[in-house]
Amino acid sequence: EAQVTQNPRYLITVTGKKLTVTCSQNMNHEYMSWYRQDPGLGLRQIYYSMNVEVTDKGDVPEGYKVSRKEKRNFPLILESPSPNQTSLYFCASRRGQYTDTQYFGPGTRLTVL
Amino acid sequence: AQKVTQAQTEISVVEKEDVTLDCVYETRDTTYYLFWYKQPPSGELVFLIRRNSFDEQNEISGRYSWNFQKSTSSFNFTITASQVVDSAVYFCALSESGTGGFKTIFGAGTRLFVKA
Numbered sequence: 628e629a630q631v632t633q634n635p636r637y638l639i640t641v642t643g644k645k646l647t648v649t650c651s652q653n654m655n656h657e658y659m660s661w662y663r664q665d666p667g668l669g670l671r672q673i674y675y676s677m678n679v680e681v682t683d684k685g686d687v688p689e690g691y692k693v694s695r696k697e698k699r700n701f702p703l704i705l706e707s708p709s710p711n712q713t714s715l716y717f718c719a720s721r722r723g724q725y726t727d728t729q730y731f732g733p734g735t736r737l738t739v740l
Numbered sequence: 741a742q743k744v745t746q747a748q749t750e751i752s753v754v755e756k757e758d759v760t761l762d763c764v765y766e767t768r769d770t771t772y773y774l775f776w777y778k779q780p781p782s783g784e785l786v787f788l789i790r791r792n793s794f795d796e797q798n799e800i801s802g803r804y805s806w807n808f809q810k811s812t813s814s815f816n817f818t819i820t821a822s823q824v825v826d827s828a829v830y831f832c833a834l835s836e837s838g839t840g841g842f843k844t845i846f847g848a849g850t851r852l853f854v855k856a
Contacts, residue, residue, distance in 0.1 A: 660842075660844070662846075667848055668848055669744075669831060669847050669849050670833075670846040671846070672843055672844060672845075675842050677842060683842065685843060686843070728775070728787050728790055729775075729787070729844065730787070731777075731784065731785040733783070733784050734784065734785075
């Protein structure tokens, strides 16, 4: 089954404790992206990756890092989480072109105390 | 600059009513794609439709229909004979060729309540 998976689905952590949210897709998609969803703001793009070892900032990259060492994986790293990073996070992938439909993971609800 | 506006924050209707969700976008590109996604209470994002900037044909899929008008930069979504299962947050999104197609801008979403 074609899918995008994220782990963990729920996470409560404390300020400053490094964490990683994993994202994996099994569709051999070139393009992957991370979004955060906050009430009243919709989804905002954090980082995206056009292919292995190629990443770039989205609209809200501060406080986040990503890596793309393999085509299927695109982890989101919070080196020193802060309460304003409490949010619902979505990973997405698509085949390549902007014309293609993005497929979203199930979401990760992160709470930073 | 690219922007997507969904002016309706929340809409509440009674089952079987028709409802239209508005989406207005801004872009300087002539080539772009528009999308609608549904987010039910369970939280996942479900793709509904994709429309490219050169195709202004309206589309109907069952009870769903979309009206794309470049003249007003709008891509509105209508649900006919709404049902309780339509209760969700609906997002409109824009993807442009000018940014390499790598950025997607979402509207803030419209929360639809359908009451039995």
